[in-house]
Amino acid sequence: PYGEGAGSADAFAQLSEGDKVLLVSFLNSLGxxxxxxxxxxxxxxxxxxxxxxxxxxxxxxxxxxxxxxxxxxxxxxxxxxxxxxxxxxxxxxxxxxxxxxxxxxxxxxxxxxxxxxxxxxxCVPCPADFTGDRLVSGADLGVLLGTWGQSDVPTDLNADGNVGGADLGLLLGAWGPCP
Missing domain, CATH: 1.10.1330.10 (Dockerin domain)
Structure with missing residues (x-):
């Protein structure tokens, strides 16, 4: 290397690969x-x-x-x-x-x-967990089926005004532990 940075370039070239990574990481942290x-x-x-x-x-x-x-x-x-x-x-x-x-x-x-x-x-909502146990399971399916055809109930997962097949699909899609 030639020029004003030649000494620095030579010093950098002499570093191990690990030390080069550490140096670049440190320089990137400045400011x-x-x-x-x-x-x-x-x-x-x-x-x-x-x-x-x-x-x-x-x-x-x-x-x-x-x-x-x-x-x-x-x-x-x-x-x-x-x-x-x-x-x-x-x-x-x-x-x-x-x-x-x-x-x-x-x-x-x-x-x-x-x-x-x-x-x-x-704290993350789990809308298909009607029983509140952070698990969408058969108990939640039972709650949904118990409100089949009703409106303005929490089991209307797609908020279309009727508990039906679409809500069942959403519940089955969420089956298992809540996120």
Whole structure:
């Protein structure tokens, strides 16, 4: 290499492939919004997933996960998460009513978010679950059949004013555990 950057290019070329990846990752993290792990300018569910993966790990200003260590104590911790929740742009209420923010429930494992929508799964609507057990099963089928032909009832899943075959199809399509 020639020119002003020749020394830097030579130094970079001497690095192992792993160190090259770490260096580029670090350089990409510069100037990012705090907690914005993927660099898209927003703190959202993708960044929450990255924070959760980094929780408890060590961090230095030279590591890519430094965007999560807001108090700069070298450990990504619950103390950092308090600030993450302030920066988070998504919904963060208390949908399950347990007195704890939804993201904290997800971080600590109190709740699960299998569909990665940022909400505890127990808060995601499951319209075909008429019995409230988070499972669409024979019990729900019985409830639907018991209201066959009726209108203005929760079992009218397609809201066409009549419990019928279309509602049965929707129930069967949702069969199994709720998301």
């Amino acid at each position: 990012r919004v705090e907690f914005d792990d993927n660099g898209d300018g927003h703190v959202n569910i993708i960044d929450f997933i990255a924070f959760k993966a980094a929780l408890g790990s060590s961090s230095t200003p030279n590591t890519p996960n430094a965007v999560h260590d807001i108090n700069q104590d070298g450990i990504i911790s619950i103390a950092d998460f308090a600030y993450f929740m302030q920066a988070y742009e998504g919904e963060n209420g208390d949908c399950n009513g347990n007195g704890v923010a939804d993201l904290m429930d997800l971080l600590t494992g109190t709740s699960v978010d299998a569909d990665l929508n940022g909400l505890p799964d127990e």
